[in-house]
Amino acid sequence: MGDVRLMKGNEVIAEAAIRCGCDGYFGYPITPQSEVLETLAIRRPWEETGMVVLQAESETASINMLYGAASTGKKVMTSSSSPGISLMAEGISYLAGAELPCLIVNVQRGGPGLGTIQPSQADYFQTCKGGGHGDYKLIVLAPASVQEMYDFVELGFELAFKYKNPAIILSDGVIGQMMEKVELGEYKPRWTAEQIQEISGSWACLGKAGRERHISTSLELDPYGMEKNNLRFQAKYREMEAKEVRYEMFDCEDAEYILVAFGSSARICQKTVEIARSKGLKVGLLRPITLFPFPTPIIRELAGTVKGFLSVEMNAGQMVEDVRLAVNGKVPVEHFGRYGGVIHTPEEVFDALKQKLIGE
Amino acid sequence: MTEEIIIAGFGGQGVLSMGKILAYSGIMQNKEVSWFPSYGPEMRGGTANVTVILSDTRISSPVLHHYDTAIILNQQSLDKFEKSVKPGGILLYDPNGIVHEPARKDIKIYKIEGTRLAAESGNPKTFNMIVLGAYLKLKPVIELDSIEKGLKKSLPERHHKSIPGNIEAIRVGQENVESILVL
Numbered sequence: 014m015g016d017v018r019l020m021k022g023n024e025v026i027a028e029a030a031i032r033c034g035c036d037g038y039f040g041y042p043i044t045p046q047s048e049v050l051e052t053l054a055i056r057r058p059w060e061e062t063g064m065v066v067l068q069a070e071s072e073t074a075s076i077n078m079l080y081g082a083a084s085t086g087k088k089v090m091t092s093s094s095s096p097g098i099s100l101m102a103e104g105i106s107y108l109a110g111a112e113l114p115c116l117i118v119n120v121q122r123g124g125p126g127l128g129t130i131q132p133s134q135a136d137y138f139q140t141c142k143g144g145g146h147g148d149y150k151l152i153v154l155a156p157a158s159v160q161e162m163y164d165f166v167e168l169g170f171e172l173a174f175k176y177k178n179p180a181i182i183l184s185d186g187v188i189g190q191m192m193e194k195v196e197l198g199e200y201k202p203r204w205t206a207e208q209i210q211e212i213s214g215s216w217a218c219l220g221k222a223g224r225e226r227h228i229s230t231s232l233e234l235d236p237y238g239m240e241k242n243n244l245r246f247q248a249k250y251r252e253m254e255a256k257e258v259r260y261e262m263f264d265c266e267d268a269e270y271i272l273v274a275f276g277s278s279a280r281i282c283q284k285t286v287e288i289a290r291s292k293g294l295k296v297g298l299l300r301p302i303t304l305f306p307f308p309t310p311i312i313r314e315l316a317g318t319v320k321g322f323l324s325v326e327m328n329a330g331q332m333v334e335d336v337r338l339a340v341n342g343k344v345p346v347e348h349f350g351r352y353g354g355v356i357h358t359p360e361e362v363f364d365a366l367k368q369k370l371i372g373e
Numbered sequence: 374m375t376e377e378i379i380i381a382g383f384g385g386q387g388v389l390s391m392g393k394i395l396a397y398s399g400i401m402q403n404k405e406v407s408w409f410p411s412y413g414p415e416m417r418g419g420t421a422n423v424t425v426i427l428s429d430t431r432i433s434s435p436v437l438h439h440y441d442t443a444i445i446l447n448q449q450s451l452d453k454f455e456k457s458v459k460p461g462g463i464l465l466y467d468p469n470g471i472v473h474e475p476a477r478k479d480i481k482i483y484k485i486e487g488t489r490l491a492a493e494s495g496n497p498k499t500f501n502m503i504v505l506g507a508y509l510k511l512k513p514v515i516e517l518d519s520i521e522k523g524l525k526k527s528l529p530e531r532h533h534k535s536i537p538g539n540i541e542a543i544r545v546g547q548e549n550v551e552s553i554l555v556l
Binding site for chain 1: 527
């Protein structure tokens with residue numbers, strides 16, 4: 014085993030950024046994700062790897078710094094929590110429109126508005142369905158453990174550069190604040206100028222020296238040109254749907270009822286599955302790891318064999334809409350969740366399952 | 374083996390660090406561990422609590438509402454968590470400042486005079502280690518050797534000189550835990 018530590022989810026985001034060769038972080042403090050920026054400040058990576066860490070004057074500034082830095086083909090990231098991500102929405106849409114790779118981390122808290130600082134999953138719609146304006150998609154990764162917080166930083170960058178698209182880690186106050194065992198990976202050097210030239214030289218703004226200039230923009234005043242851009246984006250999103258769906262299943266082989274849950278809610282639901290199985294009920298759990306692309310095909314397949322799905326989310330019912338689209342009326346799909354910063358218990362989920370689907 | 378613990382008291386009593394030392398020590402014994410703190414407004418104004426899980430198998434929910442053991446260090450936490458101990462589970466508390474004693478008859482109740490013993494030892498900072506010692510006497514889930522390794526891992530090096538004092542405090546706790554209700 015490598016370097017094993019006990020760390021908070023937020024701390025490992027910072028550690029992973031340094032170790033995977035991130036070039037720059039721009040952010041602004043907000044509970045419950047402030048440890049990302051704090052850990053970077055304590056670790057001083059600018060002395061170690063040359064990584065830039067900058068506390069911006071606001072979230073709006075952070076995302077626009079990210080926009081500028083991303084257009085140079087560097088590996089750059091930001092993090093915030095729900096209200097801060099709302100402030101970034103315009104910039105995120107611009108990054109998607111300009112097809113720039115970058116990584117965003119949202120450690121969600123309860124909303125709407127300034128809301129609470131407690132954990133929530135109510136930014137599913139914002140993250141997966143828009144948030145900013147226009148027909149765009151983010152690559153959305155939903156970690157359910159501190160180890161995944163670590164692993165998804167590198168994976169997020171990998172997918173962002175593969176598709177020239179922003180990737181986002183959709184976490185929450187539970188995963189950000191909890192400590193678990195985490196195995197840290199090897200240090201990877203930051204990309205050299207030659208490597209950036211090779212990876213992103215066809216589009217990045219690297220100084221034009223003897224070639225046509227590259228322009229990073231989301232603006233295209235000719236509607237036919239803009240439609241063409243959109244067609245390219247859509248083709249890219251379809252390719253993600255075909256190639257990048259990730260999910261995990263627990264006890265689904267013989268399941269009659271399936272819980273669908275992501276992130277910390279999936280951890281709680283694992284306990285619900287244990288409770289249900291101990292009472293002889295055939296219950297399984299499907300955990301989407303990518304929320305976009307959503308694991309529609311496997312849910313569609315399972316809909317042919319099970320009696321119903323319960324989408325369990327710390328919100329008033331958001332992902333349940335995607336589960337319903339996948340199931341397409343074949344079997345009942347219900348929602349359960351506490352929200353506004355309240356975390357549901359495994360027992361509450363079990364009671365909801367019995368009441369809403371099994372019929373007791 | 375899975376042990377689900379809540380540690381609750383005032384901010385500043387070392388609740389979160391006691392949990393962290395327990396979790397780090399668990400790692401030293403190759404256990405799966407999780408540590409989930411209260412980080413809400415309450416930690417800014419008074420009470421703090423942390424859920425620690427130690428297990429031989431993969432941990433499902435890090436957030437719990439029923440516990441095998443509750444370690445309680447003030448009245449507010451006793452009021453809040455006494456009902457959350459699983460039947461047959463353990464409630465360990467420091468009587469300092471407690472005006473309403475625990476009333477349940479279906480759990481094992483123990484007392485540790487952590488505040489008094491820490492004050493008498495002349496090193497009040499070791500309070501949380503005395504309480505941890507009392508817990509380890511009741512539930513020897515972690516060996517003292519692993520606690521020492523856990524302390525080394527979780528404390529910055531400049532504090533390593535305090536490790537022997539902390540280990541001694543654990544022994545004091547182990548020797549002074551009193552049984553209030555045995556099932």
